[in-house]
Amino acid sequence: MRRVYSSDFLCNEVTKLLMDVPEVVVNRLPQYVRALRQILEDGSEIVSSQLLGQTLQMTPAQIRKDLSYFGRFGKQGRGYNVRYLVTELQDILQLDHEWNIAVVGVGRLGRAIISYPGFSPEGFKVIAAFDSDSRQVGQSIGGLIVQPMDELADTVRQKGIQIGIVAVPAAQASDVVERITSCGIRAILNYAPVNPLVPPEVKVRNIDPVLSLQSMTYYLRSGDTGSTSN
Template sequence: MDSVEVPEVVVLRLPLYVRALSQLMSESAEVVSSQQLGSLLQMTPAQIRKDLSYFGRFGKQGRGYNVRFLLNELQEILGLDREWRACLVGVGRLGRAIINYPGFHRDNFRIVAAFDGDQSQVGNKIGAFDVQPMSELSETVCDKKITIGIVAVPAQQAQNVINELVENNIKGILNYAPVAANVPMNIVIRNIDPVLSLQSMTFYLRHLT
């Protein structure tokens, strides 16, 4: 219940459980043990049980967890039982790819507006909607009940864009720009940075060939 004392690492793992449970649902599994879930996700059963125990007692001793029930509970805990609306900032190649990526939509994250600081992009049609100028951010965020901003601008502009988003009432930021952006403590930011992933990977590969 008291989300303040749930370790962040635990929260980061909950979506993995949601995904595994969704898969089990689609396979018509009715019950799953922490053991099975663990081997599906390559984690120890103890960790799964401990993680879940932060939020309640969802299992039955001797049996395991009801798949549908646990999935529902976790979705509610994560706030996934509703639609989330996001705006995209930056409609270059990356931004366009993000808009067209069907994965967000499938999981109830809807991109409902697109902005760009570049005048030459403004007014262009991208998918279903027009690219808007940043000056319309405030109004659109309010009108369309947007809570999440997706940042797909060049590194140099990212911090400014993020500042603008925060000033205009955006609460969560998914940042694709390769920068360690600064945000106020009450804002949640997540960075997507494949180059960083590769650069830590090569540490382990460097002695090959």
């Protein structure tokens, strides 16, 4: 079947790609991917924004709007072809790539991260580990030899590392982030309890369970659910 596109339409599509997408929207895309894969596994080839919204607890409108930032993936009256939408989203997020990761800090947390089995199936490969403690250097952890910090820049270049994971104590975190960014790495997953200052082209995601807990305790005021008041 042959299709005709108006110049208006094409122009619109180009504009979309150039127009920068709100970060909140980008942050939701991986959730869509995950949900869609699940739906596919459950045997559905087609899904409506309505249904997807139900499983993700979002409004259908939000899902449609989010997707519309990137293109037109659905069919009116029918919904989205799950298989197609997943591949499109994976493409947008570049999830088909293999991403090479260096972990800095091989204390308890760093070791847990290196051995975490959830990264690899998603294409995230931890292929190098560093530590500033010379007693750790040379040790083998999960098949990796811990390297000294001053090999960071060379290894990043040689092995094509694009992502850094920071798992050092708070005191060293800022320095480590600085060193990582100066190697040209533009994506950092930071487990240290600090908000590192980075140049604008670098993305940082902070993971700090203590902050998460501390923001929940605000809501834990005596609602006294559970026991019968009598």
